[in-house]
Amino acid sequence: MDLNDLLALKAREIATRKPFTLRCCTAASCHSSGSAAVRQQMEQAVLAAGLSDQIEVRSVGCLRLCSQGPLVQADPSGILFEKVSPETAAGLVAALQQGADKIGLNPSGTPFFANQRTIVLANSGIIDPERIESYIVADGYQALHKSLTEMTPPEAVDTMIRSGLRGRGGAGFPTGLKWDTVAKSAGDKKYVVCNADEGDPGAFMDRSVLESDPHSVLEGMAIAALAVNASHGYIYVRAEYPLAISRLQAAIKQAKQIGVLGSGIFDSPFDFNTEVRIGAGAFVCGEETALMASIEGKRGQPRPRPPFPAESGLGGCPTLINNVETFANVPPIFRNGADWFAGIGTAKSKGTKVFALAGKIRRTGLIEVPMGTPLRTIVDEMGGGAPDGHTIKAVQTGGPSGGCIPVRHLDTPVDYESLAALGSIMGSGGMIVMDDTTDMVDVARYFMEFCMDESCGKCIPCRAGTVQMHQLLAKIIERRATAADLAQLEELCDMVKNTSLCGLGQTAPNPVLSTLRFFREEYEALLRPESTTTRR
Amino acid sequence: MLVAEARRRLERKKQAAAQPRLTGDKRVVILDTFMKRQQFRGDALIEVLHKASELFGYLDDGLLLHIARALKLPPSRVYGVATFYHFFRLKPQGEHTCVVCLGTACYVKGADRIMAAIAQQIGVKAGETTPDNRLSLVTARCIGACGIAPAIVYDGAVAARQTPETAITQLKPWITPHGP
Numbered sequence: 019m020d021l022n023d024l025l026a027l028k029a030r031e032i033a034t035r036k037p038f039t040l041r042c043c044t045a046a047s048c049h050s051s052g053s054a055a056v057r058q059q060m061e062q063a064v065l066a067a068g069l070s071d072q073i074e075v076r077s078v079g080c081l082r083l084c085s086q087g088p089l090v091q092a093d094p095s096g097i098l099f100e101k102v103s104p105e106t107a108a109g110l111v112a113a114l115q116q117g118a119d120k121i122g123l124n125p126s127g128t129p130f131f132a133n134q135r136t137i138v139l140a141n142s143g144i145i146d147p148e149r150i151e152s153y154i155v156a157d158g159y160q161a162l163h164k165s166l167t168e169m170t171p172p173e174a175v176d177t178m179i180r181s182g183l184r185g186r187g188g189a190g191f192p193t194g195l196k197w198d199t200v201a202k203s204a205g206d207k208k209y210v211v212c213n214a215d216e217g218d219p220g221a222f223m224d225r226s227v228l229e230s231d232p233h234s235v236l237e238g239m240a241i242a243a244l245a246v247n248a249s250h251g252y253i254y255v256r257a258e259y260p261l262a263i264s265r266l267q268a269a270i271k272q273a274k275q276i277g278v279l280g281s282g283i284f285d286s287p288f289d290f291n292t293e294v295r296i297g298a299g300a301f302v303c304g305e306e307t308a309l310m311a312s313i314e315g316k317r318g319q320p321r322p323r324p325p326f327p328a329e330s331g332l333g334g335c336p337t338l339i340n341n342v343e344t345f346a347n348v349p350p351i352f353r354n355g356a357d358w359f360a361g362i363g364t365a366k367s368k369g370t371k372v373f374a375l376a377g378k379i380r381r382t383g384l385i386e387v388p389m390g391t392p393l394r395t396i397v398d399e400m401g402g403g404a405p406d407g408h409t410i411k412a413v414q415t416g417g418p419s420g421g422c423i424p425v426r427h428l429d430t431p432v433d434y435e436s437l438a439a440l441g442s443i444m445g446s447g448g449m450i451v452m453d454d455t456t457d458m459v460d461v462a463r464y465f466m467e468f469c470m471d472e473s474c475g476k477c478i479p480c481r482a483g484t485v486q487m488h489q490l491l492a493k494i495i496e497r498r499a500t501a502a503d504l505a506q507l508e509e510l511c512d513m514v515k516n517t518s519l520c521g522l523g524q525t526a527p528n529p530v531l532s533t534l535r536f537f538r539e540e541y542e543a544l545l546r547p548e549s550t551t552t553r554r
Numbered sequence: 555m556l557v558a559e560a561r562r563r564l565e566r567k568k569q570a571a572a573q574p575r576l577t578g579d580k581r582v583v584i585l586d587t588f589m590k591r592q593q594f595r596g597d598a599l600i601e602v603l604h605k606a607s608e609l610f611g612y613l614d615d616g617l618l619l620h621i622a623r624a625l626k627l628p629p630s631r632v633y634g635v636a637t638f639y640h641f642f643r644l645k646p647q648g649e650h651t652c653v654v655c656l657g658t659a660c661y662v663k664g665a666d667r668i669m670a671a672i673a674q675q676i677g678v679k680a681g682e683t684t685p686d687n688r689l690s691l692v693t694a695r696c697i698g699a700c701g702i703a704p705a706i707v708y709d710g711a712v713a714a715r716q717t718p719e720t721a722i723t724q725l726k727p728w729i730t731p732h733g734p
Binding site: 046047049050051084085087216217218219220221222225257258259295296297298299300301312313314315316317318374376377378382383384414417448450452456461464465468471472474 | 595596597598599600601603604631634635638639640641642656657658659661662663694695696697698699700701702703705711712713714
């Protein structure tokens with residue numbers, strides 16, 4: 019396989035294209051709403067109408083507007099059909115013939131789509147995730163070829179540094195710097211690990227990327243391996259994502275078959291073998307040192323850092339760990355150049371961010387917006403506000419490690435620093451909207467219960483502290499607490515935050531702290547009044 | 555004398571746990587082949603436990619001991635890993651499973667109320683199986699189907715936008731009716 023073969027493959031695939039395409043979403047959300055039957059009906063209708071040479075019915079990944087699934091999008095018009103059922107599916111084929119696109123939605127005129135800018139999700143819903151040829155038509159694996167033939171590894175690391183990309187797993191560490199550290203670490207054997215243990219409840223971005231465009235992650239990992247001189251990789255995926263696992267495994271197999279992954283990539287001496295490791299349901303495994311322990315077949319318990327994985331990771335070897343979305347950003351950066359990427363977003367947060375918009379909001383689904391987009395644009399314009407005449411009260415970002423942003427701060431731009439200033443975090447991209455019926459103290463208790471269950475038990479502040487905080491929150495909700503209990507809760511939050519071993523414990527108090535900061539009156543209304551006076 | 559007696563008793567207990575299911579069981583042969591393909595490496599423990607769960611449905615003491623011996627790991631390590639991860643079950647599961655997602659999006663849309671309604675209807679709590687072994691009630695921390703919340707997984711099939719009523723209707727055929 020060389021560049022000519024790759025381009026020839028692309029040309030052959032394009033030659034098989036038909037004038038019309040009906041793209042049917044087969045990602046998790048639409049799949050559970052019955053998209054498999056929809057696709058089958060459309061295929062039969064095409065066959066029955068004798069239009070097999072005119073219309074292609076393609077299985078694609080996420081079409082993003084999950085609440086309206088099953089979704090079907092038509093080419094070349096780009097019209098999106100919502101809530102398609104097996105009964106109405108055949109009608110779409112007829113509609114396509116007559117050119118009548120009135121029954122569908124025009125994405126460019128809809129705020130949900132018009133405000134998006136897709137880099138990570140550019141292929142999502144366009145290509146067939148189970149066919150490598152489909153990815154190659156979208157210029158797939160050309161970035162890998164370019165970095166292999168036109169760049170030295172230090173130049174590749176430099177490209178990442180100049181792009182300004184920061185880790186999309188939540189903490190926002192500069193990706194180029196991480197690559198640089200691993201590249202400079204001494205060692206014959208190095209690893210590249212993709213963290214696909216998307217454990218935050220309310221987040222499904224990584225799942226969608228893996229289900230919709232698995233090759234972009236593989237290509238990103240291969241470029242990273244080339245830059246840091248690694249030859250082996252792991253993708254650690256949650257067991258809860260069976261479709262993502264099977265699509266990844268199929269993608270690895272296909273990529274090896276055509277010689278863009280495995281041994282002698284693009285007929286060069288560069289080898290990169292990667293395998294899928296399946297998690298077993300432990301939230302703490304999203305923490306990088308716990309993740310490595312799990313890959314080694316041990317309990318997923320974190321260890322103190324330093325040494326950082328970049329210096330001593332899997333089996334003591336330097337290990338590069340990036341998140342799914344981070345790796346998916348890599349091929350576009352290498353295709354279009356670092357300056358192109360650095361031109362998108364804000365001064366300190368470059369590029370775009372994918373969010374999973376869910377909760378009490380009209381339009382739920384996946385969105386990708388440039389960094390710096392105000393929360394209000396996302397929630398009000400794109401999401402369409404709260405349903406059933408309710409008003410929005412807060413937006414929760416960052417899952418159990420993040421916080422609740424009240425509606426009066428909705429004009430905050432989405433970037434790492436602005437969200438941190440409000441006591442929340444960017445997180446991996448879960449965005450849960452809460453309306454006026456949501457009880458904020460109960461939300462805090464919900465997240466604390468999560469952290470209590472998921473604490474691995476290694477360090478005492480997290481193991482005992484989360485239990486204590488949960489008990490105090492339950493006491494407050496049951497109206498048995500006094501002001502002294504609230505004071506003790508705040509003290510505990512501070513202690514657990516500052517003394518826990520890993521990110522899970524250090525951020526576990528965040529939901530409590532942020533709701534206390536913005537919704538303190540809800541806590542105080544639940545306190546026993548007589549006790550509040552006796553304390554003074 | 556006492557020590558020897560205790561040791562014998564422990565040995566008998568181990569054999570009792572190991573024997574009835576592990577001799578002449580085709581699934582053990584499949585598991586052994588799988589471990590061989592992993593070159594009996596200790597770091598493949600989680601993969602092996604996944605395979606064993608898939609074959610047997612749950613992991614009992616005899617099975618865990620068998621894996622420990624094959625991978626040359628202390629039984630404490632195998633047991634420790636099996637109990638650390640939520641995915642592995644040490645008790646037999648019911649014929650059917652109902653997984654209620656309690657992720658944030660499902661929670662704010664009332665998954666807790668659905669959970670309570672189901673638990674009341676079938677008379678078991680989360681993580682338990684009905685006495686007739688027909689239905690296991692399980693909770694999940696986000697299955698990533700937040701766009702269609704609240705979601706419930708019935709025997710592996712995800713169902714969208716559930717309510718207490720739809721859940722109970724769905725589960726009806728799997729519940730043995732109680733006496734009045």
